[in-house]
Amino acid sequence: MNPSAPPRPGDVTDRILDFLRSIGLPVRDGDAGGDAFLPGVRVDAGGLVVDRAHLRWPGDLLHEAGHLAVLPPSHRAAMSDALAGHDEVPHAGEMEATAWAYAATVALGLDPAVLFHAGGYHGRSADLVRTYALGVYPGAHGLVQAGMASTGEQARQRGEAPYPHMRRWLRE
16 A cells, blocks of 8 residues: 555544554444444443445444543443433533544544544534644543643642643543
8 A cells, every 4th residue: 555645434443443443442343223323333341333335435434432431431431322421420521522523533643534524413523623623622621630731830730741642532
C-alpha cells in the first residue's frame, strides 16, 4: 500500500477494532440487526457487535465505544442497544463520548473526518472538525472529572500530556 494514500475503509475498521480490543472493550463480529441505531454497529452487554457488511461509517465504532468507555465498569457491563440510562451517570454523556472518540481518533492517527463524517452529528460534522481543530474540546472537562484525562495546569503539574492524550481509556 502506498504510505501517502488514504487508508481503505476496511483498514480503518481493522485499526479501530484492534485499538478497542487492546484497551479492553469487548468487540465481536456478528449481525447488528436492521434496527441498530447506527448501521452495522450495536451495543450489547457492554461491548460492541460489528456487522461489517452493514457498517457504513467506521468512525461510528469510536463514538459508540466512547459511550461505553466513559461509564464506570458496573454501568458499562449493563449497556445494550440504545444505552438507556447512560446519561444519568455524571460525566458519561454525549459530550464525553464524543471527546473520548476524538481522543481515540488522534491516538490512531486518523483524519477527524473519519469520526465526524458527513452522515452523522445532525449535520454538524464540519463544525465539530473545526471546533476540535481549534483546540476547543467539548466534553474534555467531563473526561478530566472522570479521571480519564488532564488539561491545562493539571496536566503540567502531573507531567502529563494534556487532552487529547488520555490518562486511561476506560473509566474506573
